[in-house]
Amino acid sequence: MKIPINTPIFGKEEINEVRAVLLEKSLTSSENAGGKRVQEFEKLLSKFVKSKYAVAVNSGTAALQAALYALDIKKGDEVLIPSFTFVATANAVVSVGATPVFVDILENYTMDPDDLSKKLTKKSKAIIPVHLYGNVAYMDEILEIANKHDLEIIEDACQSLGSTYKGKHSGTFSRLGCFSMYAAKVITSGEGGAIVADDKKLFEKLRKIRNHGMLHGYDTRILGFNLRLPEINAAIAKVQMKKLNKFIIQRRKNAKILTEFLSDLPIILPRERKGEMVNWYLYTIAAKKRDKIMRALNSVGIGAFPYYSTPVHKVPFYNNDLKLVVTEWAASNVLSLPIHPLVNIENIRQISKILHKGAVC
Template identity: 65%
Template structure:
C-alpha cells in the first residue's frame, strides 16, 4: 500500500494483525508505483491496496498483472474516488472489493460512514456478518464482527445525495477545467487526466516549491488551500520506518490542494488564480 494516503488505510491493515508494507507513488498522479510495488512483494505478501488518491485512478492494469502473478488479493481504496472512471469502469469495481468513504468532505456524504462494493456473493455475505457482530439471524455469531452498520439516518442522507452526485461531479469537472485554463501559463505541476480516465476532481492538487509559504499567503486571503498529506504514514510515530520513499517525501512537501467544489464560483476561481500568481 502507498504511504502517501490517509492513515486509515494502514490502520485497517494493522487492525487485522497484518503488517502494512509501504510503497512509493508515481509523481504523475500520486498513486501507487507498480515498479516499486514489484520490488516490495515477498512470499509473505497477501494483498495489495491501491489508493485512488485525490480521485486519480491508480494504474490498475499493471497492479492486477502483478497481483495475478503472485496470487495476491486487491482491495481498492476508493474513499476519494467515487465517480472516477477508467474506460468507463468505476474505481472500486475493477477487483473483488472496493471501499468508499462518505465523510462530509467527500464528493457526496452521508454525514459519516461509507460503503463497500464487491462482485463476490460469498464475500458480501461475510461482510454483512462482520458489520453486525458476526450474526446472521440474531444471537448466532458465526465470525468475529463488530457494530459497523451505517445508521439509517445516514443511509437516508446518502440516498438523496447520490441522486445529486452527477451534478456535483459535473460542477467539479467544470471548475477544474476553468482553473486549469486560468493557470496554464504558470510553470507549476497541475493535475491532468490520462487517456480514457475521467477523474471526479475530489481534490485539485498542484505541486509547487515553497508550498508552505504559498499556502499561508492564500489562507490569509481567505482561500481554503490545504496540503494533504504533509506527514506520510511511514513517517508517523506509530508506523515510523527507515525506508526511503523519494517521490512520497517530495509530494509531502510540495502538494497543495485548491478548492474547486460545487460551491466555488467562476469569480472565486479567478480570485484564487490571481492570488496564486502573486504568491508564487
Template identity: 40%
Template sequence: MFRIGEEEVAAVRETLLGKRMWRYQRDSQTERFEHALSRKMNTGYALALASGTGALIAGLTALGIGPGDEVLVPAYTYISTAIAPLAVGAVPILVEVDETLTMDASDLRRKITPRSRAVIPVHINGHPCDMDRILAVAAEHDISVLEDACQSVGGSYRGRRLGTIGEMGAFSFNFYKIISCGEGGAVLTRDPVLYERARIYHDSGLCFFSPGQEVPVPLFAGVSMRISEVLSAILNVQLERLDGILDDLRTVKRAIGREIGEGPDWRLSPMHDADGDCGIKLGILLDTPDRVGAVLARLRTDDFPLGLECPFYSERHVYINWEAVLEQRGAAHPLRNPFREMPVPYTDDMCPSTLDVLRRTLYVIVNPELEAAAAAEAGRKVRKALEG
C-alpha cells in the first residue's frame, strides 16, 4: 500500500459508526466499489471478493473448469495461480516465460493438449503479457482465457485495461499491491452469465438473494468469499488514488531507467507494451547470473535507497518452490486430489528457459514517492554498479 491517509481513516470510521458491516445492507460500500471498478476498467461487471486467489478460483468455476481439465499457467508467478486450478479439480500445466518474465506464447502452443481448457496469463509485476498472441493461440484451440491481473491493477495492453482482455480477469488488493485494503480481490467480466456464476460461487451458492429474484443461471453449491464492508470502504478511496499513484510510479521508473540505459552486457528488461506497464519493479537483464550477484553486492554496500531482488530467489513465485504442485498433493484428502486421476510428470528442470532468465534478471523495486533527483541518482548508482 503506497498511499494511505485520513480519507481512508474517515471512510472506515463512517462504516463502523454507521454499523453497516455487511455488503447486502443499504448504501453498500462493496456495491459502490464494484460499480466504480467496472467503470474504471471499462467492463460490464466487477465482483469484489476476499482475495486475489479467491478471484482466480471463482473465475475458473464460472468458466466451468473442473476435473479432467488442464489449465496452463506460467512457471514464474505467485503459487496461487497454480493452486487455483487444483481448487476446482483441474491440474496446472507449466509454461515457460520469455525475457519479459511473462508467459511465452510459443511455449503455450507447445504445451496445449486435448485436455487443455483454460490458460491463465499473468501480468507479473505489472508487466503486460503478449495478449494478442496468447488470445490467438487460445482461440485456435478453443480454450478460455482468465487473466491474472493481481499485480497489475490499472495497467494496459495496446489501449485495453489488463484484466479485461480475456473472458475474465482477477485482481488482488493485498498489502503489496498498487492499491490495497490489506486483503481483497475482484473478478471482472463482460459476460453476465460468467458474472452470475462467479457471484453464486463466492456467496455459498447465493444464499442471500431475495426469494423470487430472478437468477439467470441455476444455483449451485459454493463457498464464502465475501469481502468486508470495511475493506471495501478503504478500496473506494484507494481507487480514487490509482491514477496519481501510477503517474508518479511511471515517472520515477522512467527517471531510473534513463540513467541505467544499456551496456555491453546488460539492458533493461523488454516489455510487450511499455506504455501500459504499471509494475513496481524495474527489470535489468544481464548476460550471466554471476553478474547479477556482483551488481547486487555492490549496490548493497552503496547506501542504495531502493529495494533490490533477483527474481530467481523470490520463493513461492518460482515453480521449483511449489512443493504441493511438484509433489502432486492437490488436496488434503487423497480422493479429492486431481493428480490421482491426472498425474503430471513435473520436474525441477522442466522449464529451463524460465530458470535461466530469472537468474539473469535484477529488479530495482520502485517507490513512487521518490523525488526526481533522488530517482536519477538511484539510476546512476545502478549504472555505476553495472559498469563495475
C-alpha cells in the first residue's frame, strides 16, 4: 500500500473539461483578459477568497514574480522573507534583482514579527510572509510593521488556499496574495498559480505583466513576460475550485482524528490558533527522532516527508551564515504526515500505530 504525502485528486469532470478544450482547439489566448477557462477560474477564485480580482498565471513562482514586478520591487531593494519556506519565495525576489533578507519563524512555522522588526534597514521595501503548511502568518502584527515603515506586503499563500484568520482568507490581508496550483497542492491544475488583489490598477498591471506588457497586442507598455495559464490547466483548475470546500472539509476531519490519535505522544503536534481555520495542506509534527519516524513510515509506503530539512538560507545558492534559531530547530525536527482527502481512518490508525510502536522513543 502506498500513501503519498499529497496527491492530485480528479475525476471525470476534469477529464470532460480538458476534452472540451481539445475539441474546441482553444488551447490558449493571447488576449489581455486571458482565455474563457482562465476567466472562469479567476471568477471562482476571487469569489471564494472574497477578493475583487484574480489573475491566473502558470505557476506560484510566476505569481510571486508578477506581484514583485507589479509593485516595482527592483535592484537595491531588500525584501524580508522567512527562510523556512520553499525556495521559490527567495528565488522570485532574486529574479527581479532585489535581495532577500531572511527572517526567523515562530512556533506555527510562520514569520516572527519581532525578528522582522530587527531585520529592517533603509533598503527594506517589501515583506513576503508565507502561510506555511496552510498556517496563517501573524498578519495583524506584520501589517502594523509594514504600515509603520511604509513597506509593501505580498502574501505567499501558495500553500494556504482556503485557510482563514478571523474569517478573512489568507492571501487577502495585503495588496497582493499569491497562490499555487502545483500538482501536490490542495487543488491542482498540474502547474498553475494566481494573484488576488482588490486594487483595480494593480489588477490591470498584473494582466499586462502576464502578457509581455501588452494591452491590445504588440503594444508593449511595461516589462512583461509569458506567464499565461494554458486553457487545459485552467479547465482543470476551474473544476477543482468547485471541489475545494469538500477537499478542505476532509483534510480537517483527518487532521482532527490524527491529532486525537497522537495526542499522548511526546512530540509537538500542529494546532490552529484562536480564530484560525487551517486548510491542512500539510500536517506537520516536530519530533526529536524525526528521521527514525520517517524511515519507519516510509518503509511501509507512507509518504512522510520533512518540509523543509534545509532552510533556504542554508541551501548552496544562498549559503548565508546567518543564525536563525527556530528555523534551524524546525529544519531538523519537522515531519509532515499524509492527511489528504484520500487518506482513510485505517491509514490514520496505521500511521498512529507506527508512531506509538516506539518510533518516537
